[in-house]
Amino acid sequence: MQSGHQLCILSILQKLSFIKGFDELVSMRVLLLKEPRDGEAGPDPYIQELAARGHEATMIPVLSFKFVSLNNLSDKLFQPDKHGGLIFTSPRAVEAVKMCVEAEGRGEEWRLIKDKWNAKSVYVVGKATGDLVRQLGLKPLGEDSGTADVLSCLIIQRENAFLLPLFFPCGSIKREVLPTALRDNGVPLETLTVYQTAEHPDLQESLTSYFTQKGTPASIAFFSPSGVKFCLETVRELSSERLTRIKFAAIGPTTADAMTAEGLCVSCSADKPSATGLAAAIAKVLL
CATH class of the missing domain: 3.40.50.10090 (Rossmann fold)
Structure with missing residues (x-):
């Protein structure tokens, strides 16, 4: 039979385990700065591919x-x-x-x-x-x-x-x-x-709402040089000192070049401009 002291320690360890699990869950969040594919049946392929790798992805439309x-x-x-x-x-x-x-x-x-x-x-x-x-x-x-x-x-x-x-x-x-x-x-x-x-008319409001409700994501993916142009300043302001902890991903070399030109450190780039290619690249840097 466990003593009261042992039960107290066990309770603390369980709480710490929950907090650790919660932190890990938060670290799995990915922000996709792109428009959903029109007419796509079922889950968006980018969100689906990231979910299959254990990541919670959110998509925010950037362009109109x-x-x-x-x-x-x-x-x-x-x-x-x-x-x-x-x-x-x-x-x-x-x-x-x-x-x-x-x-x-x-x-x-x-x-x-x-x-x-x-x-x-x-x-x-x-x-x-x-x-x-x-x-x-x-x-x-x-x-x-x-x-x-x-x-x-x-x-x-x-x-x-x-x-x-x-x-x-x-x-x-x-x-x-x-x-x-x-x-x-x-x-x-x-x-x-x-x-x-x-620029999408709701972009700034959507970004602010995301960071307010979900916090700073573990990774942010850009899909075009235009997306970099319209989003980056707001992302920098909202993430503040946590900016350097974000793993920035690019859909391809053209977008990666635009990110680098703006002073971002590109953590990964998709080998092919597809949901599978991007999800695999992000999964590697979020291990």
Whole structure:
């Protein structure tokens, strides 16, 4: 039989064990600074992959988008004979195409047109963009390239100056790496801005609410240079002296470069821009 003294010590140890467990639980929190995937059934894949590795992830939308030039985009989509292929480097550009396809009941017409595009090349960056392209009935190439820089090398290898220009629907703040590389190597290209990017109107309030309710997360993941631009100052203010304890993660090298340029120490970067790639990278640094 245990004495009263022993029971008292046991009680203290149990409480300490609970506190330790609670601290470990807090340390598993991950903040994802990105928009949920539109139309995604079930749990978001990033949250799901992190949960499978024992991490509690929260997603905060960072960007808002306004679609523009859709009439012009529609004209080009339904005249595939004027272009040598398509390039998509973001899910939003694919969403703009989907809006054009679904507008005015042009679905049946698209079923015929898409085969003409599939006879050409449809280049993409990233699995998320590739999945959306497949939903349109198109066959993506290069989704494992990871960055526009790498994709440009693939395109240069496959295309030549004698083909019709590739058509590149893009955002207002796209990087110029891919267009420059293609033009420098004689690959004709036509770009069209189909969406404009801005800070999400609820971003600052959402960040403040997260830090107030859940505290400083163990890891924060950025998904674009724009996300770094819009979030970093607020994250620094809210985390204060705890900033150096946060493991900062990047979805890829372009985002990592933007983080480094702002003075952040990048703890990890996904080997591929996917939920699995990012979750695996974060899991390693949170061991």
